[in-house]
Amino acid sequence: MEVFKLNIKISNTLDVPIYEQVKDEIIRLIMSGELGPGDALPSMRRLAKDLGISIITTKRAYQDLEGAGYVHSVVGKGTYVSEQNTELQKERILNEIEGHIEAMLLASRQINLSREELDEMISIIEEDMK
Amino acid sequence: MTAIQLKNVSKTQGTFKLKNIDLSIERGFITGLIGENGAGKTSLIHLILGLKKPDAGDISLFGDHAVEAHREALLNRIGFVFAEDRFPEKMTVPQLKKILKRFYEDFNAPQFDHYIRKFKIREKQKFKDYSTGERMKLSLAIALSHNAELLVLDEPTSNLDPNFRIDLLEILQELMEDENMTILFSTHITSDLDSIADYIIMIDEGELVFHEEKDLLLEKYRKIKGPVEILDAQTEDLLTGIKKTTVGFEAISDEHRALEELYGSKILTEQLRIDELMHHLKKGKGV
Numbered sequence: 037m038e039v040f041k042l043n044i045k046i047s048n049t050l051d052v053p054i055y056e057q058v059k060d061e062i063i064r065l066i067m068s069g070e071l072g073p074g075d076a077l078p079s080m081r082r083l084a085k086d087l088g089i090s091i092i093t094t095k096r097a098y099q100d101l102e103g104a105g106y107v108h109s110v111v112g113k114g115t116y117v118s119e120q121n122t123e124l125q126k127e128r129i130l131n132e133i134e135g136h137i138e139a140m141l142l143a144s145r146q147i148n149l150s151r152e153e154l155d156e157m158i159s160i161i162e163e164d165m166k
Numbered sequence: 167m168t169a170i171q172l173k174n175v176s177k178t179q180g181t182f183k184l185k186n187i188d189l190s191i192e193r194g195f196i197t198g199l200i201g202e203n204g205a206g207k208t209s210l211i212h213l214i215l216g217l218k219k220p221d222a223g224d225i226s227l228f229g230d231h232a233v234e235a236h237r238e239a240l241l242n243r244i245g246f247v248f249a250e251d252r253f254p255e256k257m258t259v260p261q262l263k264k265i266l267k268r269f270y271e272d273f274n275a276p277q278f279d280h281y282i283r284k285f286k287i288r289e290k291q292k293f294k295d296y297s298t299g300e301r302m303k304l305s306l307a308i309a310l311s312h313n314a315e316l317l318v319l320d321e322p323t324s325n326l327d328p329n330f331r332i333d334l335l336e337i338l339q340e341l342m343e344d345e346n347m348t349i350l351f352s353t354h355i356t357s358d359l360d361s362i363a364d365y366i367i368m369i370d371e372g373e374l375v376f377h378e379e380k381d382l383l384l385e386k387y388r389k390i391k392g393p394v395e396i397l398d399a400q401t402e403d404l405l406t407g408i409k410k411t412t413v414g415f416e417a418i419s420d421e422h423r424a425l426e427e428l429y430g431s432k433i434l435t436e437q438l439r440i441d442e443l444m445h446h447l448k449k450g451k452g453v
Binding site: 048049051053054055079081082084085088089090091092093096 | 194195196335336339340342343344345360361362363364365379380381384385435436437
């Protein structure tokens with residue numbers, strides 16, 4: 037049997053649904069290059085077992101990943117990482133971040149929040165998310 | 167593909183009644199059966215296994231509607247564990263093994279030996295000297311040793327120590343790597359199901375309360391915490407089971423998105439556990 041090494045961490049206490057956590061973790065692995073095009077993902081059932089979560093949960097994560105073009109499944113074989121246009125994907129995420137920063141700065145202006153205070157808030161939230 | 171199907175099944179036993187149960191349990195998944203003691207979980211399982219005959223309605227296993235007539239053949243394909251399994255008092259494991267070989271067409275002796283060792287079941291002791299937990303482990307070893315494609319477990323974890331419970335849940339998930347495997351698992355220790363169950367069936371007072379994907383249930387219902395000041399008539403309409411204390415209120419809602427839009431960071435939404443959901447829905451009217 038093939039040995040898969042997927043560095044996935046999920047938390048049962050976060051208010052983020054488990055399938056979304058699984059999906060986000062796999063996207064992170066693809067983005068960081070730990071998973072490359074053509075790499076096989078573990079079967080849904082195997083991943084469910086290894087993460088101690090339900091089969092439906094992993095199924096949903098895989099379906100979403102496939103829908104977004106990150107992976108594709110080959111009937112009777114399994115699920116594979118698709119050829120990514122990594123630059124394009126990164127661009128897309130950068131755009132998304134820009135949007136969030138704009139919204140954040142606009143909101144800060146309303147209460148004259150200084151740049152230092154904003155930086156501090158970011159650090160605190162970052163710390164919380166660890 | 168359906169493993170177990172019940173259509174409009176009713177059964178009266180003394181003062182207890184299972185009422186018009188419609189269920190379709192899909193193959194390839196883990197389904198948890200929850201409900202209070204006396205809700206009808208065991209009766210339902212007995213009906214499914216053909217150990218009792220329904221007063222009305224139709225039951226089929228793997229598409230076979232003649233469950234009672236074909237019980238022996240069907241039981242070959244099913245591994246079952248009951249909370250109160252009885253074994254002949256004077257018997258030991260080697261003697262039982264001989265009987266199992268005759269009873270199950272597909273009895274896998276090496277597999278059975280493997281689980282006997284893995285579960286640390288004492289082979290030379292007579293069954294009368296077994297603890298409840300050890301009997302449960304023996305039942306499990308049998309259920310896992312004849313290539314069953316359906317496992318029906320009635321309160322398997324209630325007499326097990328916590329360590330073994332965790333082992334059992336792992337074993338169940340290993341079995342599910344085979345996509346033809348189906349597990350129906352009744353329990354009142356709902357934390358067993360929080361992680362691994364695909365579907366949850368809840369029955370209460372002999373009636374089906376819901377049969378849903380676990381993920382969908384836990385997405386729909388959330389626990390809401392917030393300050394008592396925001397509770398007005400309209401907000402209370404969106405909440406059920408409101409508990410007020412000096413530190414704020416706690417409630418359950420299936421409208422958590424609306425509440426988040428209304429109150430933003432004033433409220434906190436959290437995932438429910440299945441036992442909290444069960445407690446909540448028992449009082450309400452179901453999903």
